[in-house]
Each structure stands twice: as C-alpha cells, then as structure tokens.
Amino acid sequence: MGSKYTKRYAEEFKRDAIAFVDSSGRTVTAVARELGISSESLRGWYRRAEADRAEVDRGEDAPGKLTSAERDELHRLRKENREQQQTVEILKKATAFFVKESDR
Template structure:
C-alpha cells in the first residue's frame, strides 16, 4: 500500500527502467537495487508494459483500456448525478 509521500518518477525513467530489465536480462530485483527504487514499483511498470505489448495475462488491461474505463466511469457518474437532480 502506498505511503503518504509516494515518490513519483517520470515516464522516461519508467521506460528506461523497464528497458534495463528487458534488454539486459537483469531481473526486476537486480534492476531495482541498481536504480534504488522499490521492487513493487518496477514490477508494476514491467507488468503494465508487458500488457501494453500484448504479452500480459488475458485479464490484464492495457494502459489505453484503463484510460477508457476511467473515462467511462466518470461519464457514468456525471450521468447518475444528472438523473439525481431531475
């Protein structure tokens, strides 16, 4: 579970960290030690990158699918609010 002061990393840093695992054959654990980040962070980024490339589990959503789901949930909430007002 994330702490109150979760550190944010740039998209470029995330891509470079994932590439370190994918292109060098290092394990996620080795890469996290080298980069000084949590294994949970890199594991999540790597899992998401694999899903985006179509290499993830069948039940994993891609980043685009997650964004669409977020948009649709927001739209549904807005419509539910409009119905309440009527």
C-alpha cells in the same frame, strides 16, 4: 492526485528501467533495488509495458489484457458514468418533490 511524498519519474527513466529488466534477465525486485526505486513502482511500470506490447501483438495469446490507453479510457468512462448516475438520481428526487408540491 498523488501524495506530496510520491516521487515522479520521467517516462524516459521508466522505459530505461523496463528495458534493463528485459535485457538483464534479473528480477524486477533486484533491478529496482539496484536503481534505488520501489519494486512495486517498477513492477507496475513493467506490467503496463507488457500490456502495451500485447496491444501490438494482439492475438490469441493476450486475451483480456488492456493497454494503458484502454485502462485510462475505462477509468474516465466509469467516472463519467458515476457522475451521470448521480445526476439522474438528483433529477428523480427533484421530479418527485415537484410532483408532490403540484398536488397541494
């Protein structure tokens, strides 16, 4: 999970902050400073929102960008893949052990 010092923001606040960046024409850093939040947090939210918008207009102008749902699924699948690879390695070692034991 996150650090105990990590501040959580409501989705509505994030949407409003992103909309403020779009409507004000100011930089992400300037808006973040005005709202009293980390510019890196706002930048991350903004990039995720752009990727989600690209999903809606998915076309030639946004190849290779993943939506937040696709990123979450990719993260989940990679974790599952790692766990399965570890299981396979354990089973290989167990098989080798039992083959050696049965030869005695």
